[in-house]
Amino acid sequence: MRYELRFSGVGGQGNMLAGMILAEAAIYFENKHASYVPTYTSQVRGGPTKADIIISDNKILYLEANSIDYFMAIHPRTYDMYKSDSKPGSIIVVDMHMVQVPDEDKKKFKVYELPIVETARNKVGNVITANIVSLGITARLTNIISPESLFKAIERRVPPKFLDLNEKAFEIGMSLVK
Amino acid sequence: MKRAVVANGNEMVVEGAIDAGCRFFAGYPITPSSEVAEGMARKLPKLGGVFLQMEDEIASIACAIGGSLGGEKTMTASSGPGISLKQEGVGLACIAEIPLVIINAMRGGPSTGLPTRIAQSDIMQARWGTHGDHPAVAVCPGSVAECYTETVRAFNIAEELRTPVYVLSDAFLAHLSTKVELPGKEELKIANRLRPTVKSEEYYPYDTRFGDVPPLADYFSGYRFHVTGLNHDKTGFPNIDPVLQESEEERLINKVLKRQETIGTYENYKLEDAQIVVVAYGSNASGAKEAVDAARESGIKVGLFRPITIWPFPSIPFQKVAASAKQIIVTEVNLGQIVYEIERIMLGGRAVTEIKNGNLIFDTRHPRSSAELSTVLQANGTPIRPNQILSQIKEVA
Numbered sequence: 001m002r003y004e005l006r007f008s009g010v011g012g013q014g015n016m017l018a019g020m021i022l023a024e025a026a027i028y029f030e031n032k033h034a035s036y037v038p039t040y041t042s043q044v045r046g047g048p049t050k051a052d053i054i055i056s057d058n059k060i061l062y063l064e065a066n067s068i069d070y071f072m073a074i075h076p077r078t079y080d081m082y083k084s085d086s087k088p089g090s091i092i093v094v095d096m097h098m099v100q101v102p103d104e105d106k107k108k109f110k111v112y113e114l115p116i117v118e119t120a121r122n123k124v125g126n127v128i129t130a131n132i133v134s135l136g137i138t139a140r141l142t143n144i145i146s147p148e149s150l151f152k153a154i155e156r157r158v159p160p161k162f163l164d165l166n167e168k169a170f171e172i173g174m175s176l177v178k
Numbered sequence: 179m180k181r182a183v184v185a186n187g188n189e190m191v192v193e194g195a196i197d198a199g200c201r202f203f204a205g206y207p208i209t210p211s212s213e214v215a216e217g218m219a220r221k222l223p224k225l226g227g228v229f230l231q232m233e234d235e236i237a238s239i240a241c242a243i244g245g246s247l248g249g250e251k252t253m254t255a256s257s258g259p260g261i262s263l264k265q266e267g268v269g270l271a272c273i274a275e276i277p278l279v280i281i282n283a284m285r286g287g288p289s290t291g292l293p294t295r296i297a298q299s300d301i302m303q304a305r306w307g308t309h310g311d312h313p314a315v316a317v318c319p320g321s322v323a324e325c326y327t328e329t330v331r332a333f334n335i336a337e338e339l340r341t342p343v344y345v346l347s348d349a350f351l352a353h354l355s356t357k358v359e360l361p362g363k364e365e366l367k368i369a370n371r372l373r374p375t376v377k378s379e380e381y382y383p384y385d386t387r388f389g390d391v392p393p394l395a396d397y398f399s400g401y402r403f404h405v406t407g408l409n410h411d412k413t414g415f416p417n418i419d420p421v422l423q424e425s426e427e428e429r430l431i432n433k434v435l436k437r438q439e440t441i442g443t444y445e446n447y448k449l450e451d452a453q454i455v456v457v458a459y460g461s462n463a464s465g466a467k468e469a470v471d472a473a474r475e476s477g478i479k480v481g482l483f484r485p486i487t488i489w490p491f492p493s494i495p496f497q498k499v500a501a502s503a504k505q506i507i508v509t510e511v512n513l514g515q516i517v518y519e520i521e522r523i524m525l526g527g528r529a530v531t532e533i534k535n536g537n538l539i540f541d542t543r544h545p546r547s548s549a550e551l552s553t554v555l556q557a558n559g560t561p562i563r564p565n566q567i568l569s570q571i572k573e574v575a
Contacts, residue, residue, distance in 0.1 A: 035356035
């Protein structure tokens with residue numbers, strides 16, 4: 001089993017951290033092989049970013065994702081830039097207020113259009129948690145990592161005083177997928 | 179005992195340096211090597227070592243050379259234009275025979291280029307970047323784990339040969355995080371420079387009575403000696419005697435050449451019966467391995483030759499592998515660097531007239547010896563994918 005995920009958006013949204021947490025969850029709490037490859041530009045904020053995560057039962061030789069099972073885009077620019085590696089029939093999740101998915105893509109992929117940033121801002125109460133909302137969605141849409149493992153990995157990475165907020169974001173994220 | 183960790187290539191370079199005994203780092207941060215400086219800044223003070231962020235890359239390498247003369251194992255790290263700035267210092271370390279490890283996390287270029295993206299385009303710079311006739315040693319880790327083991331080996335070579343050694347990683351390896359298995363610390367072979375056994379008044383810093391790599395005293399340990407970038411005699415003071423300089427220049431280069439079979443490590447992967455030989459190094463070799471595996475599944479007799487030491491190039495083992503090959507495919511994340519070395523070794527005499535779609539177009543007027551040479555090259559800031567290499571294997575099979 002080899003499963004490839006790509007989180008994308010623009011610098012500052014926390015997409016790369018979400019990818020790192022996912023890879024760490026696979027390695028530390030599910031005893032799987034995983035890799036995390038970040039791609040970003042010289043722009044600290046606002047430049048297109050992506051994180052590619054490969055999760056596998058076996059040792060991974062080539063570590064660049066090129067046959068994506070699960071693609072997330074929180075910005076229209078990265079939706080266009082980085083969707084080409086998605087497998088036909090694979091899952092694509094976009095922020096419905098940011099990315100307009102063309103009809104032909106909706107036929108080709110399993111597309112979920114969700115209010116990710118808005119949920120973080122209004123329901124969780126802090127826009128900075130959008131990446132954790134994304135992880136909640138990912139936990140529910142893929143069976144690759146259990147929500148328990150993913151949350152343990154979140155705990156390792158977020159400062160203790162923000163743990164409650166992130167737990168809320170993670171749970172609300174999961175509930176976004178009906 | 180083996181250790182498992184989750185880390186990226188830069189973090190593994192830091193671990194390797196620390197475990198090799200590096201206690202002095204001078205540098206200036208630059209993407210994609212910055213995490214090396216960051217890691218050294220975090221770790222060295224706790225170990226009684228010193229981290230210095232200098233005003234620029236030129237000062238950094240000068241400072242690292244000074245630190246090494248002070249008796250510590252020292253390192254500097256940079257990328258792209260930072261490595262260009264360090265070139266004069268590399269030459270100083272070569273001629274003054276100062277052990278030093280230089281980490282180059284290669285990125286796209288020239289100039290500021292593609293700071294966050296992969297390239298393997300500093301291969302020839304590592305050989306010829308500084309002016310003048312000089313020795314060159316460069317190792318090229320092929321995985322995150324090898325970022326650790328090759329950094330340790332780079333320190334050993336630097337110490338044993340009194341010469342600067344490059345570790346050529348790249349932006350992809352530098353930032354790729356994964357689970358890695360490291361050898362136990364007790365399994366590591368650690369080398370230290372030869373230090374003088376004679377009294378201080380009998381000591382000369384370039385005294386070849388003790389071998390082609392003279393003992394090096396630590397500054398401030400009672401041994402007084404002169405260090406200069408000018409060609410010098412055994413005392414370290416300038417000397418322009420042609421007879422002496424000819425033998426000294428030759429010694430500088432021969433100390434590497436004479437040890438090339440022990441320094442020049444490589445990996446032969448599925449080459450036993452291979453008619454097609456893929457040549458790949460660094461992170462690009464993992465994609466090449468996947469392509470070889472896939473081609474093997476469809477019955478193609480193909481293997482991989484992976485130089486782990488790039489300079490001195492493991493020419494002798496490669497000649498052995500290439501002798502029975504019908505096709506040689508060189509793949510690298512640049513528009514042709516090591517392929518020139520391969521061609522020189524294999525065929526010689528032919529000029530490249532054009533690069534067309536990742537292929538070198540050769541002037542074929544001169545007869546060639548045996549294998550056909552082709553290439554899979556790419557310099558767009560992204561890694562070469564296994565299927566690109568696989569289709570070239572199928573093309574020539």
